[in-house]
Amino acid sequence: MRNLFSGFGRRNRAAAAGMESHRSLSPTIYRYILKEALFTFSACFLFFFVIFVFNQLILMAQDILTKRVPAGQVALLLLFALPGIISLSAPFACLVGMLIAIGRLTSDNEILIMLASGLSFRNIFLPAVTVGVLVTLVSFFANDVLLPAGQVEYRRLYRRILLSTPALELAANSVKRFRDTIIVTGDVTDNAINNILILDRTGDGERRVIMAGNAELKDPGGNGLSLQMDRAFIHSSKELIREDYDYASAGSLFYWVSQEDIAQGIQSVSPREMSSVDVLREIRRQEAELAFRLNDRQHQVSLMGLALEESLRNGPDAGTWSQRSGLLATFQREVEILDNMHQDRSLSRYRLEFNQKFSLPFGAFSFVFLAFALGLMLKKTGQSKGFVIGLGISAVYWALYLGGQTMGQSLGTSPFWSMWLPNFLFLGVGGVMAVLRMSR
Numbered sequence: 001m002r003n004l005f006s007g008f009g010r011r012n013r014a015a016a017a018g019m020e021s022h023r024s025l026s027p028t029i030y031r032y033i034l035k036e037a038l039f040t041f042s043a044c045f046l047f048f049f050v051i052f053v054f055n056q057l058i059l060m061a062q063d064i065l066t067k068r069v070p071a072g073q074v075a076l077l078l079l080f081a082l083p084g085i086i087s088l089s090a091p092f093a094c095l096v097g098m099l100i101a102i103g104r105l106t107s108d109n110e111i112l113i114m115l116a117s118g119l120s121f122r123n124i125f126l127p128a129v130t131v132g133v134l135v136t137l138v139s140f141f142a143n144d145v146l147l148p149a150g151q152v153e154y155r156r157l158y159r160r161i162l163l164s165t166p167a168l169e170l171a172a173n174s175v176k177r178f179r180d181t182i183i184v185t186g187d188v189t190d191n192a193i194n195n196i197l198i199l200d201r202t203g204d205g206e207r208r209v210i211m212a213g214n215a216e217l218k219d220p221g222g223n224g225l226s227l228q229m230d231r232a233f234i235h236s237s238k239e240l241i242r243e244d245y246d247y248a249s250a251g252s253l254f255y256w257v258s259q260e261d262i263a264q265g266i267q268s269v270s271p272r273e274m275s276s277v278d279v280l281r282e283i284r285r286q287e288a289e290l291a292f293r294l295n296d297r298q299h300q301v302s303l304m305g306l307a308l309e310e311s312l313r314n315g316p317d318a319g320t321w322s323q324r325s326g327l328l329a330t331f332q333r334e335v336e337i338l339d340n341m342h343q344d345r346s347l348s349r350y351r352l353e354f355n356q357k358f359s360l361p362f363g364a365f366s367f368v369f370l371a372f373a374l375g376l377m378l379k380k381t382g383q384s385k386g387f388v389i390g391l392g393i394s395a396v397y398w399a400l401y402l403g404g405q406t407m408g409q410s411l412g413t414s415p416f417w418s419m420w421l422p423n424f425l426f427l428g429v430g431g432v433m434a435v436l437r438m439s440r
Contacts, residue, residue: 026123029114033127036105041097041131044390048089048096056081069161080154083146087360090139092397095367096390098128102375103386111376121438125372132368139361144276151273178257191217196229198255208236210255218254225257271353279354286347297338304331343412351415352408359419363397366423370430373437397422 056078102124105111114123172188186195198210212229232253237245271279308327370393378385400422408418 026119029119029123030127033101033105033124034130037098037101037127037131040101040104041093041135044097044100045089045093048092049085052085052088053078056085073157073161076157077154080150080157083142083150087139087143087147090135090142091360091363091367092390092394094132094135094364095371095394095397096387098131098368098371099375099378099386099390100383101386102128102372103378104383106376106378107383124376125434125438128368128372129365132365135364136361139364140358143361144357148273148275148278151270155273181257183257193217193227196227202236206236206238208234210234210253212253227255229253229255271350274353276354276357279350279357283347283350283354286344286350290341290344290347294338294341297334297341301331301334301338304334345412348408348412348415352405352418355415355419356405359423360401362423363401363426366427366430367393368430369434370426373430373433376437393426397426400425 060074060077102111105124111124115121172185174185176183176185181198181200184197184199185193187193193215194213196212196215198208200208200210202208210229210232212232214231215227215229218226218228229250230252232250233247234250234253235245235247271282274282304327308331311327371390374389375386401419404413404418404421407413408415
């Protein structure tokens, strides 16, 4: 009898499972949830878009608006910055929008009704994944195609503004590099600069250091950058013979940077202004150059090591015995240079940018799993709670993202893990939570 009821129960469960499998995909429910998710995504995208636009305006106000740049050129700069704002807004809007959408369906008991009618969680999950994939593709297009084009135009317009208003380059507490000149500034108020340091090279090839407690920007008539420095100190030395140097002091000193020097200092193309294909091509080129330099340096280290070994083997009777200390110091210096060459900062910067072009758009997809799992837990006031939780998660992700970027640039950590660790973390947590929630 027990076997009979057991078999009957198994047949009923199998029939129920077959019915659920038959109704697991409902086009009507799919379109309904998809429209809901796209609507909340659009609203949240507008919210983040406005925030990032205001943030861009604040940054421009510090560097551009205070220098009396025409409003039309400021508007164009903002227009060229929009692709970057879009690529940043889309992933966070996907997270918050999905949380609000799933949270509303949960708090209104619509998901409970779907499950009670025989539908599975796939009816809810597949529209969410669809939105995540669409947002990821749009964000990648904006990040890889529109952003480089916008950055090129932004830099081109900024160059024209800079040539007409050179004072833009001298921001407070900044380091600016021109052709053969590096200018380090302290506090800047209007045209007055407190504490300025200039490192340059003279026409005779001498290295020169100029320091002044105060400086004032003068109008050179559109012919470059002119500075009047008070209580200046000048130190110049030969390139090869550092012991041969001169120094002088002056109560007032005029320093001028030509337009050509300013233009050359801003003409270089950064990896942010390239597509992922161009960045990858540049990475391959720099890797080949680095391998060649490392091989040449390794050969020099080997020769130094052989010379040091020969000196030690020959003993005190050899003429090179007295040079062993110098050979050892040279060998250690060459080894240190070889170790530092492996940490090519330019190559690391390109690798970081390459991973960044993919990791940021992929954040939208990684957010879907977490938003889906959390949205199912919002029993009451799902929309407001989803919005607040989404903002908190966005802040955590942004902090991890900026932290990884800083560590990759300053500490030389792996560019891949620096950019992808936040995505893997949120994807893993969200995936586990989603599986556990659907298995109940």
